[in-house]
Amino acid sequence: MADTLDLLWPVLIPIMTAALAACFWHNIRAQRIVSFIGLVMLFAASVKLTMTVVEHGVIAKQFGGWAPPFGISFVADPLAAALVAITGLLALAVGIFGFYDVRARHERAGFYPLFHGMITGVNGAFLTGDAFNLYVWFEVMLVTSLGLLVISRSREQLDGTIKYGVLNLFGTILFLIGLALLYGATGTLNMADLGQILPGMTLTPGLMTAAMLFLAAFAIKAGLFPLFFWLPASYHTATFAVGAIFAGLLTKVGVYATFRTFTLLFLIEGDTLRYVFTFIAAMTMITGVFGAAVQWNIRRILSFHIISQIGYMLMGLAIATPIAWAGASFYIIHHIIVKANLFLLAGAIRAAGGSDDLRKTGGLLKSHPWLAVLFLIPALSLAGLPPLSGFWAKFLVIDASLRAEYYGLAAVALVVGVLTLFSMMKIWMEAFWKASPVKPSRRRYVPVAFIIPIVMLGAVTMTIGLFAEPFVTFAREAGDVLVDPPLYIAPVFGAEAAAEAGALIAGEAIDADAIENGADNGVEEEVQ
Amino acid sequence: MRSIILVASTRIFFIAMLLVSLWILLRGHNEPGGGFIGGLMGAAAFATLAFAAGVDDARKMLRIHPAVLMGVGLVLGAVSGLPGVVLNGSYLQHQWLEMDLGLFELKLGTTLVFDIGVYFVVIGGVLSFMFRLYEEEQG
Amino acid sequence: MTFLYAAAIAAYSGCGLYLMLSRHVVRVVLGLALLTNGAIFLIFFSGRIGSMTPAVIPLGDQELALDAANSLPQALALTAIVIGFALTAFAVALLVAAYKRLDTLDAREMTAAEDMGSPFLPPEGRPVEKAASGKADAGQGDQKMTGQNTTGEVKTNG
Numbered sequence: 133m134a135d136t137l138d139l140l141w142p143v144l145i146p147i148m149t150a151a152l153a154a155c156f157w158h159n160i161r162a163q164r165i166v167s168f169i170g171l172v173m174l175f176a177a178s179v180k181l182t183m184t185v186v187e188h189g190v191i192a193k194q195f196g197g198w199a200p201p202f203g204i205s206f207v208a209d210p211l212a213a214a215l216v217a218i219t220g221l222l223a224l225a226v227g228i229f230g231f232y233d234v235r236a237r238h239e240r241a242g243f244y245p246l247f248h249g250m251i252t253g254v255n256g257a258f259l260t261g262d263a264f265n266l267y268v269w270f271e272v273m274l275v276t277s278l279g280l281l282v283i284s285r286s287r288e289q290l291d292g293t294i295k296y297g298v299l300n301l302f303g304t305i306l307f308l309i310g311l312a313l314l315y316g317a318t319g320t321l322n323m324a325d326l327g328q329i330l331p332g333m334t335l336t337p338g339l340m341t342a343a344m345l346f347l348a349a350f351a352i353k354a355g356l357f358p359l360f361f362w363l364p365a366s367y368h369t370a371t372f373a374v375g376a377i378f379a380g381l382l383t384k385v386g387v388y389a390t391f392r393t394f395t396l397l398f399l400i401e402g403d404t405l406r407y408v409f410t411f412i413a414a415m416t417m418i419t420g421v422f423g424a425a426v427q428w429n430i431r432r433i434l435s436f437h438i439i440s441q442i443g444y445m446l447m448g449l450a451i452a453t454p455i456a457w458a459g460a461s462f463y464i465i466h467h468i469i470v471k472a473n474l475f476l477l478a479g480a481i482r483a484a485g486g487s488d489d490l491r492k493t494g495g496l497l498k499s500h501p502w503l504a505v506l507f508l509i510p511a512l513s514l515a516g517l518p519p520l521s522g523f524w525a526k527f528l529v530i531d532a533s534l535r536a537e538y539y540g541l542a543a544v545a546l547v548v549g550v551l552t553l554f555s556m557m558k559i560w561m562e563a564f565w566k567a568s569p570v571k572p573s574r575r576r577y578v579p580v581a582f583i584i585p586i587v588m589l590g591a592v593t594m595t596i597g598l599f600a601e602p603f604v605t606f607a608r609e610a611g612d613v614l615v616d617p618p619l620y621i622a623p624v625f626g627a628e629a630a631a632e633a634g635a636l637i638a639g640e641a642i643d644a645d646a647i648e649n650g651a652d653n654g655v656e657e658e659v660q
Numbered sequence: 661m662r663s664i665i666l667v668a669s670t671r672i673f674f675i676a677m678l679l680v681s682l683w684i685l686l687r688g689h690n691e692p693g694g695g696f697i698g699g700l701m702g703a704a705a706f707a708t709l710a711f712a713a714g715v716d717d718a719r720k721m722l723r724i725h726p727a728v729l730m731g732v733g734l735v736l737g738a739v740s741g742l743p744g745v746v747l748n749g750s751y752l753q754h755q756w757l758e759m760d761l762g763l764f765e766l767k768l769g770t771t772l773v774f775d776i777g778v779y780f781v782v783i784g785g786v787l788s789f790m791f792r793l794y795e796e797e798q799g
Numbered sequence: 800m801t802f803l804y805a806a807a808i809a810a811y812s813g814c815g816l817y818l819m820l821s822r823h824v825v826r827v828v829l830g831l832a833l834l835t836n837g838a839i840f841l842i843f844f845s846g847r848i849g850s851m852t853p854a855v856i857p858l859g860d861q862e863l864a865l866d867a868a869n870s871l872p873q874a875l876a877l878t879a880i881v882i883g884f885a886l887t888a889f890a891v892a893l894l895v896a897a898y899k900r901l902d903t904l905d906a907r908e909m910t911a912a913e914d915m916g917s918p919f920l921p922p923e924g925r926p927v928e929k930a931a932s933g934k935a936d937a938g939q940g941d942q943k944m945t946g947q948n949t950t951g952e953v954k955t956n957g
Contacts, residue, residue: 135753136750140745155735194750196751196753245730308839309837316844316846369915399736409801793891795807796896
């Protein structure tokens with residue numbers, strides 16, 4: 133029962149918070165209180181889940197008391213648990229940022245129910261062990277994020293939301309078609325079950341189509357190379373709090389789903405798929421960073437950098453060695469924090485300088501010197517300078533690519549790192565160093581509510597950078613589970629069946645099943 | 661555009677549709693039916709009212725904001741899964757309470773709570789869009 | 800029969816994709832709805848349509864009839880229908896709002912977001928201070944509806 137609750141809270145708490153906030157539709161003050169309590173509880177619950185996973189390894193639960201392949205499973209492996217924990221942290225940080233950034237009319241338009249609804253979708257997508265359920269969480273995430281994106285109803289937001297909505301909707305439909313084909317071929321949609329069945333099946337054209345549809349769908353979600361256009365067309369129009377949570381989480385759900393699909397369901401064997409992934413990874417990195425170079429809107433620059441950073445994560449998929457998976461896992465975690473922090477800083481720069489167009493602002497080094505320092509932490513971390521978290525993230529993936537003799541990919545990664553530094557320096561020079569193009573009539577203040585989350589996330593970046601050891605160890609564990617599907621599959625069937633055996637009458641039968649399913653030497657013991 | 665026949669008959673239809681929607685909701689206990697279909701029927705009742713008598717009347721008839729209805733429904737749905745966790749260690753494993761009331765046997769389950777939750781969410785969800793769209797059209 | 804189903808799915812998806820290629824965003828949304836329906840049909844057919852017996856336990860019986868239809872694809876299809884319905888409703892509401900604010904439904908004319916900080920446009924002429932003091936920030940001056948400051952959610956004096 134304790135396990136069930138640990139797995140349940142990260143989804144149940146935001147859904148309850150969203151529901152309660154909606155119940156207080158006309159009472160904004162009550163909504164704020166409910167929302168903040170929900171955020172704190174969510175953070176605590178997600179940390180608890182991560183601790184449980186660190187202690188017990190992969191944990192899995194079924195809903196509705198159905199036996200494993202029939203019920204919807206929730207599975208927390210190290211990667212999923214870490215992502216849930218980061219989501220909790222980020223939601224809290226953005227919640228604090230929102231004390232000032234969320235205007236009254238956004239609150240009346242339903243900001244809190246939508247925000248928590250989106251967190252529900254994100255956490256659900258991370259934790260679910262059922263492919264169709266993943267689709268449902270994607271849609272929960274999509275419809276709430278559409279609502280959040282268009283919350284001001286301004287021209288720019290409407291325009292951005294239409295592009296974001298249409299392309300993402302198309303992506304989820306592709307996912308749905310892929311699911312239909314997969315279900316037709318295998319008769320199951322439980323990911324652990326698929327992980328058992330699919331490797332033994334011959335790759336029919338139908339299955340191959342399903343795999344490619346999944347790739348296309350998640351590529352749209354993650355903003356991979358040829359399909360990222362919705363991202364820089366919409367993220368910079370959102371309010372700052374919304375932009376930060378989008379930038380941190382949404383594309384990473386796509387990356388996570390790609391990882392899950394191509395480690396558990398369709399294994400990357402043979403060179404063809406590897407070449408495809410290598411090409412996509414390299415092109416994603418390059419196009420993203422060049423796209424950013426010409427832009428002047430801070431968040432547009434940062435949006436393009438999301439794309440280029442996704443390329444680094446995809447390197448894990450292209451190389452697909454254990455160390456590469458560890459690097460990619462580390463990269464996702466580092467990136468969520470840094471990127472969200474940069475989006476929050478864009479809000480702070482706007483507050484301090486009056487505009488988020490770099491051509492219209494400047495001179496902030498004189499007026500807000502500490503803001504310049506706070507900006508440098510995530511900016512340099514994004515570019516990959518030691519001793520910040522980005523250095524280790526880049527080090528791990530580039531090291532992995534060199535070991536696996538992907539020299540071209542490593543070279544691209546290094547060059548893109550330098551170009552990222554150029555972009556970050558552009559923002560720094562334009563916003564902080566350059567004299568302001570206009571004489572400010574009065575002193576502008578950055579609200580404290582902006583500073584607290586920025587410092588908080590900056591501190592996490594510093595911590596990961598300076599004490600990388602435990603984080604790398606954790607990332608290695610996450611990588612091990614990704615490389616070795618039985619580690620993920622066994623808990624769904626094994627531990628669950630073993631626990632259920634006591635409760636059900638047909639104990640023996642399920643026990644036999646459990647032994648058969650968890651046959652992978654000693655996995656069972658490790659789990660328990 | 662406002663036809664008197666439509667307005668007059670809508671009152672009757674509204675009540676009839678609402679009752680049918682409730683019946684479908686409860687019928688879902690053992691037979692085809694349930695919260696979603698019932699909810700759609702219920703939403704259709706309010707939509708008909710909004711169409712004939714105006715959105716303001718429909719809103720007044722609903723009394724609470726559709727979003728509140730969605731919130732209440734979500735709470736009900738989420739809470740209905742909790743007894744399963746406590747009793748069987750599995751979320752959304754529905755529990756049944758059977759009572760023999762002499763005349764007939766009453767069988768109550770947490771599924772009913774869940775279904776009522778769905779019913780509310782569907783009505784709330786559909787109406788929050790529907791009302792908004794009608795209002796956009798009018799003003 | 801299989802061919803007929805396949806043809807139906809292809810027709811739905813083909814029409815949907817064709818509509819999605821349009822520059823008229825209403826058509827795009829209609830195309831998405833059609834494509835969703837194609838996908839739902841596909842799910843339904845993936846479960847193999849063999850039995851016509853509904854997957855409901857008859858009154859008085861304790862278990863499902865042996866030849867009952869597969870209920871899982873029905874559940875999946877229902878879920879997908881619900882979600883598709885919600886998203887289409889949202890998209891339509893979005894289009895209505897967009898039409899009111901942007902005065903167009905042509906995708907080529909929707910450039911409001913693209914113009915923000917674009918290197919191909921001058922930095923909106925106006926000096927910073929005036930822009931921040933309540934008037935439109937991102938507007939090009941010729942549009943009447945830009946009074947609502949787009950990214951100006953952050954007040955500048957704490």
